[in-house]
């Protein structure tokens with residue numbers, strides 16, 4: 001009996017070693033990986049409840065609050081609330097999931113070393129919400145981590161119809177594809193070959209992880225359902241350590257300055 005247990009443990013260990021090697025290989029080659037059925041429905045339930053609780057926080061959802069993201073309706077252009085960035089400081093269950101041991105294990109397998117949470121957001125993408133233009137998450141700031149990766153965790157079905165994230169495998173190898181001037185740049189569609197696009201169609205419970213250098217975008221949500229996704233971004237421990245709060249301070253300063261340039265000096269963070 002004891003021997004059987006030992007063999008079972010060893011084969012489990014072997015398969016997790018192989019799995020880890022596969023993950024790193026795939027990630028290095030394609031710039032992204034998809035892992036199915038990592039999170040159970042029971043674990044997702046509190047995250048869904050949190051997304052609903054926070055949507056009712058009308059004190060937070062304000063056009064001048066830098067934590068809030070907005071998107072136009074794909075047909076009417078109406079500007080509507082799209083998400084919270086950051087999110088983990090508002091929700092202990094979401095914070096726990098961002099630091100879940102399975103999540104951290106997968107990131108360690110991909111990065112080859114422990115990961116540190118760098119940034120986090122929740123995008124609601126209600127029906128009709130426009131998509132996000134082609135871009136890379138990496139921003140050419142002097143200390144922005146080159147090891148930056150984002151983990152996508154859907155709370156609803158993310159399909160082509162509901163405007164799932166679309167990635168362009170292998171293009172992370174080319175590094176920063178825009179002018180490295182420290183500004184956010186949308187990339188022209190001529191930058192990618194659309195025939196190579198991969199739609200990250202995910203069920204709740206699945207996750208995807210992609211490199212900060214991987215060009216990606218999304219289409220509008222043309223379904224009649226929400227497409228809520230958590231985005232947790234990380235850097236490798238050796239690439240600056242725990243920098244979440246420092247980055248948040250710099251990012252909010254940068255955002256405030258951008259809004260001021262567009263005659264919006266009244267912004268604040270709450």
Ligand SMILES: O=C(O)CCC(=O)C(=O)O
Pocket residue numbers: 123125131132137163164165216217218229231
């Ligand atoms: O999944 C999406 O809709 C894209 C969101 C995105 O690319 C981003 O927030 O950087």
